[in-house]
Amino acid sequence: MRAIWFVAGAAFKESVRDRVPYTMVVFAVMMIAASYLISELTAGQDLKIIKDLGLAAMSIFGLVIAVFIGIGLVSKEVERKSVFALLTKPITRPQFILGKYLGLLVTLVVNLSVMTVAYYLVLFYMETTATATMRASWAAPALDPRQLIAIVLIMGELALVTAVALLFSTFSSPLLAALLTLGLWVAGHFNHDLRQFEQVVDSRAVAALARGLYYLLPNLAPFNVRAEVVYGIPVAASHVGLTLLYAAAYVAALLVAAIAIFRRRDFK
Amino acid sequence: MLAAIAALLTVSIGVQVVRDRGWQPYQPQTALLWFQSGPLLKRVSLGFQNLMADTYWIRAVVYYGGIRRSVEKNRDFGLLDPLLTFVTTLDPHFKVAYRFGAIFLTEAYPNGPGRPDRAIALLQRGLEASPATWEYSHDIGFVYYWWLHDYKAAARWFERSAQLPGAPVWLKPLAATTLATGGDRQSSRQLWRQLGDTDIDWLRRSAQHRLLQLDAMDVVDELNRLVQRFTSREGRPPREWRELIASERLRGLPLDATGQPYALDPLTGRIDVSPQSTLWPLPWPREGTGPATP
Incomplete structure (x- = not known):
C-alpha cells in the first residue's frame, strides 16, 4: 500500500507541476465575473444560470483534467523512459497503475473541492445580496446543500473517465488515447439511445447487439443530476448510491484491464 | 520583456482598431438559427442541456431587447418563438423562459411580435412540463384577458390557476369578477400590480x-x-x-x-392621449373602439 501512495504522491506532485491548480483560479474568476455580468442579460435568472454554469464548469474542467492528464499517466513515463527507473524500485506494475490512478483522483478531488468552495462563496454572495422578492422567485435556495449530490456524482463520473483514460494510456499514444477517451465519453452520454434501439429496428440480432453495447459501454447519463439539484427536485438516495456503486465496479474492471495490459508490456 | 509584450499588445490593439474601421464580420440579412430542432439540440448538448438552455435564453433576451431598441422601421421578431422553443425544450422547467417569453411574444408590434397565440402555446407547454405551477395558468388567463379580451376564457384559466397549490387567494375572486364584469380596469390594475411586484427592472417599468x-x-x-x-x-x-x-x-x-x-x-x-405621449396608444378593450365618441 505504501508503494501505491508513493506513486500517487508523485503523480499528484506532477499534476501540480503541470499547472493543473490554475484551473481552480480560472474557475473562481469565471464564477465571480459571471455573477456580475450575467444579471444584466438574463432577465432575473442569475441564480439559476450561475448554478448551471458553476456545475457545468466543474464537470468540464474536471473532464479536461481527467482526459488530458489521464492519457499521459503511463504513456509519458514510457516515452520519457522514466518507467524503467520506477520499476527497478520495489514497485510492482499493478501498484504503479493503481498509484497513478489514485494520484490523479486526489488531484481531481482537491480541484473539485476548491471549485466547490469558490462556487458556494459566489452563491453566498448572491444569497446575501438578494431581496426577499428575488428569493421568493428562486426554485431552490442559493446555498441548497443538495447541490453537493451533483458534485459528488460529477466526481464519480470523473473517476470513471480517469480510469478509461488510464486504460488507453497503457497501450496507445497520448493523441489516440485522448480521442478514444473523449469518444467513449460522448458514447457514454448517448448510451441511453442504445437501450431503446429495439423500438426502432426490426432485427432482433441488431437489437440484442445494441442492448449488449448499452451494458458494456460506460453509461454516463445517470451521473448528471445537475438540472434536478438546480431546481431543488429531490434525487433519490438509492439512485446516488447505485450510480456510485456502478462507477466503483466499472472503475475496478477498467483498472484490472489496465493492469493486465501493462503487465504484458515489454519495455525492452 | 514585459515592456516588449505590452508594446506588441498595444500594436495589435492599434491594428485591430484601424482594421475595424473598414471591416465588419459577415452578418446575414436575416438572423439564422443553425439548429432547427430542439430535441436534436438536446441530444448534442451531451448532458449540458441546462447550460445550453441558459445560452439560448440569453440569446432570446438579447435578440428581443436588441430589436426593441433598434431604430429600424421593419422590425422582425421572427426568431423569438423558435428561440424560446429551444430554451424550453432544453430545459422544460425554465419557468422564467415561459413566463417572460410569453410577455415578449404578446407585446404588440412594434414592441414585440404581437403573437398572443404563440404565448399561450408556450405557456401550455410549461403547464405540460409542470402541471402544478399556478403561474402558467394565471399567465394564460392574463393573455386572454389583456391581449385577446376573451374574458370567459380568462376567467376559466384564473379559476383553474386558483385551484393549484400555492395560488394566491385573490385569484378566485378575480376569476369571478372577470366572468361577471369582463375586463374592468380594477381587475386589470390588480393583475399589473401583481406582475410588477418584482425586482426585474424592465418588467416593473412595463407594469x-x-x-x-x-x-x-x-x-x-x-x-x-x-x-x-x-x-x-x-x-x-x-x-x-x-x-x-x-x-x-x-x-x-x-x-x-x-x-x-x-x-x-x-x-x-x-x-x-396625444400621439406624442409615451402612453399612446392606450390599450382600449377592442381594436378600433378607442375612447367613447361623444
Whole structure:
C-alpha cells in the first residue's frame, strides 16, 4: 500500500507541476465575473444560470483534467523512459497503475473541492445580496446543500473517465488515447439511445447487439443530476448510491484491464 | 520583456482598431438559427442541456431587447418563438423562459411580435412540463384577458390557476369578477400590480407603464363625458381646449402622467392621449373602439 501512495504522491506532485491548480483560479474568476455580468442579460435568472454554469464548469474542467492528464499517466513515463527507473524500485506494475490512478483522483478531488468552495462563496454572495422578492422567485435556495449530490456524482463520473483514460494510456499514444477517451465519453452520454434501439429496428440480432453495447459501454447519463439539484427536485438516495456503486465496479474492471495490459508490456 | 509584450499588445490593439474601421464580420440579412430542432439540440448538448438552455435564453433576451431598441422601421421578431422553443425544450422547467417569453411574444408590434397565440402555446407547454405551477395558468388567463379580451376564457384559466397549490387567494375572486364584469380596469390594475411586484427592472417599468395607461384611460373617459355634456348643451363638439376649459371650468389644460397634454380632435371632439405621449396608444378593450365618441 505504501508503494501505491508513493506513486500517487508523485503523480499528484506532477499534476501540480503541470499547472493543473490554475484551473481552480480560472474557475473562481469565471464564477465571480459571471455573477456580475450575467444579471444584466438574463432577465432575473442569475441564480439559476450561475448554478448551471458553476456545475457545468466543474464537470468540464474536471473532464479536461481527467482526459488530458489521464492519457499521459503511463504513456509519458514510457516515452520519457522514466518507467524503467520506477520499476527497478520495489514497485510492482499493478501498484504503479493503481498509484497513478489514485494520484490523479486526489488531484481531481482537491480541484473539485476548491471549485466547490469558490462556487458556494459566489452563491453566498448572491444569497446575501438578494431581496426577499428575488428569493421568493428562486426554485431552490442559493446555498441548497443538495447541490453537493451533483458534485459528488460529477466526481464519480470523473473517476470513471480517469480510469478509461488510464486504460488507453497503457497501450496507445497520448493523441489516440485522448480521442478514444473523449469518444467513449460522448458514447457514454448517448448510451441511453442504445437501450431503446429495439423500438426502432426490426432485427432482433441488431437489437440484442445494441442492448449488449448499452451494458458494456460506460453509461454516463445517470451521473448528471445537475438540472434536478438546480431546481431543488429531490434525487433519490438509492439512485446516488447505485450510480456510485456502478462507477466503483466499472472503475475496478477498467483498472484490472489496465493492469493486465501493462503487465504484458515489454519495455525492452 | 514585459515592456516588449505590452508594446506588441498595444500594436495589435492599434491594428485591430484601424482594421475595424473598414471591416465588419459577415452578418446575414436575416438572423439564422443553425439548429432547427430542439430535441436534436438536446441530444448534442451531451448532458449540458441546462447550460445550453441558459445560452439560448440569453440569446432570446438579447435578440428581443436588441430589436426593441433598434431604430429600424421593419422590425422582425421572427426568431423569438423558435428561440424560446429551444430554451424550453432544453430545459422544460425554465419557468422564467415561459413566463417572460410569453410577455415578449404578446407585446404588440412594434414592441414585440404581437403573437398572443404563440404565448399561450408556450405557456401550455410549461403547464405540460409542470402541471402544478399556478403561474402558467394565471399567465394564460392574463393573455386572454389583456391581449385577446376573451374574458370567459380568462376567467376559466384564473379559476383553474386558483385551484393549484400555492395560488394566491385573490385569484378566485378575480376569476369571478372577470366572468361577471369582463375586463374592468380594477381587475386589470390588480393583475399589473401583481406582475410588477418584482425586482426585474424592465418588467416593473412595463407594469408601471400599463398602470399609468389605465389611469389615463380613466381620465380620458372623464374628459369625454365633459365633451358629451358640452355637445348636448352647445349642439356641437368643442373645437379647441379653450372652449372646454372655459365651459366645464377646468383648472387648465389637462396633462397626462408623462406631462403631455391630452389631444382633442377638433372635428369629432373626441379626446385621447396625444400621439406624442409615451402612453399612446392606450390599450382600449377592442381594436378600433378607442375612447367613447361623444
